[in-house]
Amino acid sequence: MKDVASRAGVGLKTVSRVVNGEPGVTAGTRRRVQEAIDALGFRRNDSARVLRKGRTATVGLILEDLADPFYGPLSRAVEEVARAHDTLLINGSSAHDANRERELALALCARRVDGLLVVPAGTDHRYLEPEMRAGIATVFVDRPARAVEADTVLSDNHGGARAGVAHLIAHGHRRIGYIGDVPGIHTSDERLRGYRTAMEEAGLPVRPDRVSVGSTAPQRVRRAAEEMLDGPDPVTALLTGNNRVTVTVVRVLAERQPHRPVALVGFDDFELADLLRPAVTVVAQDPAGLGRVAAQRLFARMAQAELEPSVVELPTRLVVRGSGELPPVD
Amino acid sequence: MKDVASRAGVGLKTVSRVVNGEPGVTAGTRRRVQEAIDALGFRRNDSARVLRKGRTATVGLILEDLADPFYGPLSRAVEEVARAHDTLLINGSSAHDANRERELALALCARRVDGLLVVPAGTDHRYLEPEMRAGIATVFVDRPARAVEADTVLSDNHGGARAGVAHLIAHGHRRIGYIGDVPGIHTSDERLRGYRTAMEEAGLPVRPDRVSVGSTAPQRVRRAAEEMLDGPDPVTALLTGNNRVTVTVVRVLAERQPHRPVALVGFDDFELADLLRPAVTVVAQDPAGLGRVAAQRLFARMAQAELEPSVVELPTRLVVRGSGELPPVD
DNA sequence: CTGAAAGCGCTTACAG
DNA sequence: CTGAAAGCGCTTACAG
Known part of the structure; x- marks a missing residue:
């Protein structure tokens, strides 16, 4: 900027004015400064600007x-x-x-x-x-x-999960499982709470063997799903706590076709959910x-x-x- | 930083040394400076640092x-x-x-x-x-x-598209269409070139009505696919030029089930491609x-x-x- | 081990 | 309309 000023034969402040398009510079001066800028390939350093401006x-x-x-x-x-x-x-x-x-x-x-x-x-x-x-x-x-x-x-994690489970209940399910993310994460806890709320509102028991929370790693989710599906009193429907979990559960259910179909509501929408068979009902966030x-x-x-x-x-x-x-x- | 220095009764440079963990400060001095930093809630301003450091x-x-x-x-x-x-x-x-x-x-x-x-x-x-x-x-x-x-x-856009089309040819297809992105984009042009290469290597004609490039908007892709599928001499296989196009074509093909099945290779992998029926063969990038x-x-x-x-x-x-x-x- | 001076590249506040 | 001086908050190069 100093170089531009001396080359154009003007003060520093005038260069600053031209660079920032501020008024108060005659057309002639502006042009001289602009020529110097172009000749020298000057590019304002915004870091320095930041320091002054705050x-x-x-x-x-x-x-x-x-x-x-x-x-x-x-x-x-x-x-x-x-x-x-x-x-x-x-x-x-x-x-x-x-x-x-x-x-x-x-x-x-x-x-x-x-x-x-x-x-x-x-x-x-x-x-x-x-x-x-x-x-x-x-x-x-x-x-x-x-x-x-x-x-x-x-x-609205609580309300969304509650609505998802209520939907399953409305379709006649009573043995509904929940597979979710690590406890302690707010979203995870709220969705689990929504599951509980809906179950309790329908007078259904919340059994510990129908609730599984933990890592969303496919391996853990897979095992959790299989335990709920193959137990002595298997679930007929599942709510999955987020998109990672849903994807794994969809895989598990697909592999078991044409076994007993299990209903599924997933938390989080995902691309192509509509193209799977069955297409996946979800609680969509935005x-x-x-x-x-x-x-x-x-x-x-x-x-x-x-x-x-x-x-x-x-x-x-x-x-x-x-x-x-x-x-x-x- | 000035405030920290005066409060600790040291020079600016000494504060700088402490903040940056540089050697050459006695433990006592260091402690005094640290106390002043904590008392004043000093946080180094990296913007200023940047200005000096370059x-x-x-x-x-x-x-x-x-x-x-x-x-x-x-x-x-x-x-x-x-x-x-x-x-x-x-x-x-x-x-x-x-x-x-x-x-x-x-x-x-x-x-x-x-x-x-x-x-x-x-x-x-x-x-x-x-x-x-x-x-x-x-x-x-x-x-x-x-x-x-x-x-x-x-x-390797050219090689990938060529391999995808060669794969279709190896499975007996001769009437293969290509639906791609806007021409002028390098990836788009290269993939189209790969399609041409594979067709020519197999001695197959590249017919203009079997090549459609343009916006990846679902509407355009849908129309392009339908024209190739419903024409007088319909394609038996398609190569799609990127993931946006593939998704739309999968939708179109799914809607037409259980019509005549059409083979599909998509450029770009996508989640759940393996869960669709049929699962989608792709040319995967990384x-x-x-x-x-x-x-x-x-x-x-x-x-x-x-x-x-x-x-x-x-x-x-x-x-x-x-x-x-x-x-x-x- | 410690610090005063100069400077990074701009803008602000002011004077002419 | 224009510019010289001071300063943003640091670091560098140097001296003690």
Whole structure:
């Protein structure tokens, strides 16, 4: 910038004005400066700009795994909102690891992102309190923070699971199993609670051998499903707690064809669910909606730091396709 | 940092040493500084650091759409390589728009990312030459840059499509159609070329009414498929040019069941392809491999700017599942 | 072992 | 309309 100024024979500030399209420069001067810029191949360094301005025009998004199809649309929706605010997005995957989440979040804060969106992997987010006090706007998505009061955008996990099980009950099922994710994860706990609620509302027993929570690794899910299907008092229907679980259970059921058909409702929609036979009935979340609403809240808070923390819960939607409407077969 | 120094009664440089864990500070001094840091809630500002150091420890990745399942694993693989180099990743979606690609790339360059990975949407990348000359390492992924010589990592699109069509021919098909993406996109052109090569090698005619390229919008693909299936001289097999096209064609074929079965090989693998009936035979790319290899090349170039530009082509893999082995039915 | 000065590349506040 | 000075928050190069 100094070189441009001396080459154009003007002051530093004039170059700055031209580069930023500010008024108060005669056409002639502007042209001379522009020529110097072109000749020297000058490109403004936004890092230096940031240092003076105090805003980085960057927000961070920490999620579990960018390769999971649930997070692609979520991240993309955040990006679109950020773009509308001329802001770039730094993505980071915690890989389901609380330490990695923390490292990433603090690295983003050290870069002074203007805002931070976090899908919590960890169970204690007090480490973010100093950052939030220091002015980094923070919104939690998909799961609430633990031990910290902050803006949060969730799906109605309890209501969705409850509706899914009620649907199975309405189709005559009484022996319904639940296979879900690791306990302690908010979404996982809420969906299990929804299962319990629906069962209790129908006066049905919640038997421990019909509830299996743990890793979503195919091996574990497969074993859990087989135990429920092959026991002495086998289930006639299943609710699966997320898309990873659903996919494995669909595989297990497909292998058993043309055995006794088992009804299935999956939490989370997935591509091609309608093309499977039977097509899979799901409780659909809106990942893009989660991202959009959370990002909008983030920018609102960035503009107005003194907002009261709010919790928003987005509705889920039961998508009827066939697998959830199979009648019970003993 | 100034406040910390005066509170601890030391110089600025000593604080810097403590913050960065550099040697040459007595334990007592270190402790005093640390106490001041804690008391004041000091957090180093990495933006300022960047300005002095010249490195931002950030790389950018521009792809088409983060919500597309092809790019999730690719982006994630880049992130892992970046993480191994203590570098953050800024993602940006061009949304298939050349102008948006350019805006994003230049915005990332203005922030002085150390490196840039680009899945080209545009057809002329000369706009990046000044940035590359100025020292921003750049690698193109999945498609080559136009009008610029640079590192490039591709899939073997021609070979993959050729193998897919040869597979259909080996199963007795002679009337084989190709439905692909917009012409002008490198991957699209190469796959079409692979189709032609295989047909010509078998002495089969490449008829214009059996080749349809254009938008991957379901509506267009559906019409293209129906024309080839319902014409006077209908195809007995199809090669689809990417995952978006495959999904739509699978839908069309499923709706026509139990009509005359049509063989299908899809370019790109997709989740649950094995659960469809028939399971879908595909030419699988390795999106994570593309991301990994490209990112490794990027960091190699960042370390050693004078490397000769190279082009790497990753192999594809034919995954036999059933749809590609259906015999021709007239 | 420790620190004062200069500087990274911009913008802000002010004066002319 | 234009520019010189100060400063954003660090690190580098050097001296003590």
